Amino acid sequence: MAAGARDRDGTGRARNARPRDALGRPLPYGEPGEPRAPEGVVRTPAETLHEAQQLLDAGRPFHAHEVLEDAWKTGPDDERDLWRGLAQLAVGLTHAARGNTTGAATLLTRGARSLGTADAAAARHGIDGPGLVRWAARLGAAAAGGTPMDLTPPRLRR
Known part of the structure; x- marks a missing residue:
């Protein structure tokens, strides 16, 4: 892809088609990456929670965030607030796994605040909100x- 060019979908909306690693970091074009969850999929809440939990358990919190973001949108x-909070927790875990402690603390706080209203x-x-x-x-x-962070993913449901 040429410098400055943007990936676009069939309707002209910007879409990043770069492959990504398990933590959602972009890889160079042509590199093998992790399979990505398709965007804009409407799932039932049970399907969303099941798929997100599987991704969290597999060490793919960025991809779990994408699934939860679909439910939010x-x-x-x-x-x-529920789905936004869950998506923010997954992104917070993503930042923690990447070693970005500032981003982790910020997103985990935001996610907890959103969940607290849901x-x-x-x-x-x-869902075990508390x-x-x-x-x-x-x-x-x-x-x-x-301090050392326990990156064990949470259980979303009771």
């Missing part, structure tokens, strides 16, 4: 304090 308005939506889908907020607080505090 396509879900009902009264669940936006108790009813979380309960509807069997447990995820505690997990984010622990990981965020470790990231902010420069």
Whole structure:
């Protein structure tokens, strides 16, 4: 791809087609990368949670974030904080795994704040909102304090 050129989809929207590693970092064009979740897929909440959990457990939090982001963008308005919060937690874990402690602490804090306002939506889908907020607080505090971080992914559902 020529310098300054942008990847575009069939409708002309900018899309980054560069391959990515397991943590979502762009690789050079032509390099083998991790399979990416297609964007804009409408899934049921159960499908979203199942797929995101599988990706988290496989050490692919960036890709889990993409799945959760689809739910955030396509879900009902009264669940936006829930899906945004979960997506932000996945990005926070991504930053932690990449060694970006500042980004990890920031996104984990934002995710926990969003989840803190989504108790009813979380309960509807069997999501352990309070447990995820505690997990984010622990990981965020470790990231902010420069102490070793436990990168074990959280359980999204009870």
